Amino acid sequence: MEKLRHVISARQFDDPEYLNGLFDVANQMERDDVFRALTDPLRGRILATLFYEPSTRTRFSFEAAMQKLGGGVLTAENMRESSSATKGETIEDTIRIVSGYADAIAIRHYEQGTAEAAARISPVPVINAGDGVGEHPTQALTDVYTIRKELGRLSGLRVVLVGDLLNGRTIHSLLPLLALYKDVQVDLVSPWQLRLPLKHREYLLEKHVAFHESEKLDGLIEQADVLYITRVQKERFATVEEYDAVKDSYILDARMADRLKPEAIIMHALPRVNEISPEVDANARAAYFRQAKNGLYIRMALLKTLLA
Structure with missing residues (x-):
């Protein structure tokens, strides 16, 4: 894998050994943070966070990561309505301007391909x-790091992905990383309307990843090492009626969670709506809040790699 210049796609991370190194850095960051031993390798550097879509975990974790490494942050949480985009400024011009003020840019946008155009x-x-x-991609890195921390391995896994696989960009980035490891089996569970796009299924075939599609979760829970639930994304639907038809397709409650193997984990990139009942939070298998915390350390590792 070539030295990182930009982070645009999970497919850039095509070397498991590189990932192991990145995860080791993230793990060291966590230990240093716990023991108040962090240094400030990014002192004097500035990260700009340009968010054209809402975010809590991603934006806050990027900003916290930069500050914990000694750097500064320029932040815009509602670029779609509170920046010069409302005056017609192009994304290219915005990037040209902001890159004069910042040493790196984290961007979230509602249009696919915008980050690549910016890069x-x-x-x-x-x-x-x-x-x-x-x-x-940074969520996918967080997800794989979480699996390694929780289960101690990344090979020989059965991963059950549930929910909005059509619009779920977290899933679209996770699959190429899972494909790097041996004997990984993937179950794709969704309503037919929210089926994983063809290009991602073709990628799994190309990489010889065993996968199975289903509209039913029954019969798969007991076999999962990782049960990854995704939110049905209301904002991606053309009408409320289309959303209402599928929004309650899968709801994980406490009784269902107890059917998982004792060592299995439940993941979710968050935010959740009703797809995981709050009563599941007390289950030791529920890893989604730990997963969110892991995102801080992964982004610290990435920022240090890119800027130190």
């Missing part, structure tokens, strides 16, 4: 923090 003209590193229904 083509940016003189500073660009990190894709989610582009429409495209990708969310």
